[in-house]
Amino acid sequence: MHNTALQSWGDSFRAFVHPRVITMLFMGLSAGIPILLIFSTLSIWLREAGVERSTVTYFSWAALGYSFKFVWAPLIDRLPFPVLYGLLGRRRSWLIIAQTGIIGAILWMGFTDPAQNLTMMAFAAVALGFASATQDIVIDAYRIEAADADLQAMMSSAYIGGYRIGMIVAGAGALTIAGLFEAEGSYEPMAWTVAYGCMALAMGIGVITTLIIGEPTVTRTDSKYFHETSDYVRFLLMFALTVIAFIAANIYTANLTNPLKSGLIDAGMISELAGFIAGTLKLAISVAAAILTAWLTTKVGVTPTGMVQETYIAPVKDFIDRYGKAAIVVLTLIGVYRIADIVMGVMANVFYTDLGFSKEEIATVSKTFGLFMTIAGSFLGGLLSVRYGVVRILFLGALLSAITNILFAIMAHLGPNTMMFAGVIAADNLSGGLATAAFIAYLSGLTNISFTAMQYAIFSSIMTLFPKILAGFSGTVVDSVGYSWFFIGTAIIGIPVLFLVVLAGRMMQINADKQAEIETKT
Structure with missing residues (x-):
């Protein structure tokens, strides 16, 4: 193991009150609020609205953005957001955009009655999952860039603590607020509108923190390719086409993987293993379709080869x-x-x-x-x-x-x-x-x-x-x-x-x- 020099207990405890550590406590709270508004809190709302239990579980897919955030993380690393970049800097500008998206998605959900328009609620939940995952990407990057390695452990601790507090706010807090505005055993959409409105208001803590803190001062390699507005547009087009290809392949390969799963189960394989094999094949085909689309768009000149190389391949090569x-x-x-x-x-x-x-x-x-x-x-x-x-x-x-x-x-x-x-x-x-x-x-x-x-x-x-x-x-x-x-x-x-x-x-x-x-x- 590393021959790390021991720090004194005094230095260790002083790290608790370091400004960057306190910042991460509030950032963690901002990151912890959205997750339960997609999962357990939303599940209770949907059940009260009379949504079938099997349909409720599908809403967990709205958080798939958390598992695939590495797909658009390079955009956060490389693309400076127009106007706001000059005012706030790279990380803070993206934080404000993500937090604004989260607040908008929470309000969208709050003003949507799932008993009347379940599809609209699904779109709002997906939007919240995407915006929240984007905020996580930026907070992680900010945390790493904002302080030296010696302080990373304490910043991580503060982030986890804040995240858990945010979960309490969005879990017990939202349910308590909703309970205050509806009678026992009855369903009142307005009660959930108020509860989600309060959660959107709580996200203001993250916005205020972003506006108060300073942009990390780091020495980083600037992009060789992202200079003109047309570069950004072309790259975003490639990204959009790749995502569409992934989703389309995921939908249409079901015609192949569902019969495969059924056949494996009929042959005596346990359902979990059959589902894993079919799911892995489905994911592999979808990923292959996305990679092929990215390659084709690069070949036809939608995006320069060097741009894709720098954005997706260079980070992996650097680590190796x-x-x-x-x-x-x-x-x-x-x-x-x-x-x-x-x-x-x-x-x-x-x-x-x-x-x-x-x-x-x-x-x-x-x-x-x-x-x-x-x-x-x-x-x-x-x-x-x-x-x-x-x-x-x-x-x-x-x-x-x-x-x-x-x-x-x-x-x-x-x-x-x-x-x-x-x-x-x-x-x-x-x-x-x-x-x-x-x-x-x-x-x-x-x-x-x-x-x-x-x-x-x-x-x-x-x-x-x-x-x-x-x-x-x-x-x-x-x-x-x-x-x-x-x-x-x-x-x-x-x-x-x-x-x-x-x-x-x-x-x-x-x-x-x-x-x-x-x-x-x-």
């Missing part, structure tokens, strides 16, 4: 050039670091219910108490990362995440014991918050200032892809071996992560030493 052989190990670590948490987390609420806990107990212990434990864990992770170094706490977080999963296996044998439930939630959420804070700081340190948004967007997409795929089989595993062995299994699959943390740390240290030696000689 900087880390060499270590790049493979680092990307593997990113892909599996959260595997124990995510695979276990999919079954958590089902486990609590099956164990015999009531909805009220689950809401109080897991959602409310657990939320505060996550916030505490994130700040603890930031403090320890500043004191001992990010890689050491990265290792500790992975170790604790695996160990706490074993506590769930023990809980499975004790039945609905509330004290044990609270203790396990405290340990699990504290360790999860600690690990996440260190992990975000680690990812931030991997990026190059010239490609901040693109590289971090790729990392954040990779970190959940494989664990979420594996998590899709959680229910099948529990049916086969039971909860105890399932939780023990999730702890075991977290063990290789520890070796990857150590290996990645050593390889990156060797790489850093070589780079320093080269710079000394030159």
